[in-house]
Amino acid sequence: MWAATWGQVFAGLGLAPPRAALRLSTRFYRPAGKRDTIFALSSGHGKCGVAVIRASGPASGAALQRLTGQQELPPPRAVTLRRIRDPSSAETLDKGLVVWFPGPRSFTGEDCAELQVHGGPAVVSGVLQALGRLPGLRPADPGEFTKRAFQNGKLDLTEVEGLGDLIHAETEAQRRQALRQMEGELGQLYQRWSEELTKALAHVEAFIDFSEDDNLEEDVLAGVDTAVQTLQREVTGHLQDGRRGERLRGGVHVVIAGPTNAGKSSLLNLLSRRPVAIVSPVAGTTRDVVESALNIGGYPVVLSDTAGLRQSQDAVEQEGMSRARDRCGNPLAGSPSLTQARHRLHLTSCLDSLGRYHGYKALDLVLAAEELRLARRHLGKITGRVSAEEILDIIFRDFCVGK
Structure with a gap:
């Protein structure tokens, strides 16, 4: 791999490099060699109507040809119905839709192939095993497709984080915030x-x-x-x-605190619409922090029921009250604003x-x-x-x- 500093570049031109160039110490490299071609199930695991299997890398086009038994690749970015075969035995594994995304116009910026097959475990397993037997292909590491998209300039880190937040969004407000960040x-x-x-x-x-x-x-x-x-x-x-962005991303934390038998657990159950906490006429029933995640108007709220505050000699109840005082502490503490x-x-x-x-x-x-x-x-x-x-x-x- 060839590399040259700015000083060498200027010297080769017969020029004295400016001090700024020397301080930058920038280096040029030739592009790295070809990467492996990776593949993985991109849709959720378990039985489903349709499963999406994705491959990315220089051998993805050849893999698509081998699995479909076709000499020509499908038209770019056009959905095509194909019979999916095991290349080693020519056995038909399924009949599904295939899409060819030549780089750089793909999610990762590399050549990509996508197979939309029936979502039964046997079908998915058969296609994945067939891909794994092809030369130059290997299973993708967690997050590797998105990592390659970042490395190829398709996403910056904030867009990558927005994509992750979008995948994990549970409320409408979280979805809107994540989508804006993912869009850059x-x-x-x-x-x-x-x-x-x-x-x-x-x-x-x-x-x-x-x-x-x-x-x-x-x-x-x-x-x-x-x-x-x-x-x-x-x-x-x-x-x-x-701290609006961080609160929306992680959820607003609300603590129900007060004396024993004030109805804290009943309020938690009412808001949650299910029996989250044990309700009893006996004082001191709640001895630990009981949490319930709610969706209130599209905003995530984590509601916490705590032990009632009173004088007690019970060591377990004392620990519960200590934890209650820790949820009710400094409201400015915790996660930063962004x-x-x-x-x-x-x-x-x-x-x-x-x-x-x-x-x-x-x-x-x-x-x-x-x-x-x-x-x-x-x-x-x-x-x-x-x-x-x-x-x-x-x-x-x-x-x-x-x-």
Whole structure:
């Protein structure tokens, strides 16, 4: 595998590399070799009317030809009725629909084949075993189709997380939030911020490297300051969302607390419309936290019945009351506000770096540029898109260095 640093690239052209290029330490690689072709049952397990089996990778087209006994692949993205055979015995396994998705216009960005067969366990098992006997194919690891979609640029990490949330959504509100994230709204916001930081960093790097030779004006840095301040305001406002996204994703936690025999368990059963908790005239019946997941107006709510609060010598009841006081603790504690904890972590770190940029700028512009680079890296870690090449692209595009 061949690789070259920026320094080697500039040296090969007979040029002295700018300091910005050396600091980036970007490396070029040839594309990796061909991947395995993976396959798996993409629909749910168990008996069902239709089961969907998917294959992705360079051998998926050949696999589809072998299983259908056809010399030609079906028309791209067209549903075709075919007899599914075991290639080793020519035995018919089922008759179903097949779809051919040549890359890059597929979910994973690779060549993909999809088989829609009857959902009986024997049919599904037979098709999966037949695929497993073909050369170059192997069963997919958990999440590997989505991982390949990310690696091939079909999804960023926020879209991957939105897809996962959509699969696990139990209420309408959760579905709407996950769908918006899967369609890229959150990723587009972070990508816009990343592009603004990339431009700001490129301008600072250009000023460091070329201000003496090309007479770059001081207002270049003034423009960077304005862009950084605007970004600080936007990120701060984004973080101050009252934890709406995270609450919706994980469910609102509501604790029923109060003295013994106040009707807490009866209220839980009434709201749940089923006998979740034991109801008794004897005080202290509930001794542990009893939870029930509800769907209230499309929003997920986790309702918790707790032990009644009173003076007691019973060790078990004392433990139950201790747990009750722990559900009723600081309402600001727990999960952060955004849909994922890592989003808040990286956004907070990004904001810290932007603040340090202003402090370093008067002392050392190189250190200030490093803070912009760190801020940009944190944004890139949210979406999974971290590229240093863009900075040099902007330097040469905006300032025409080397003309």
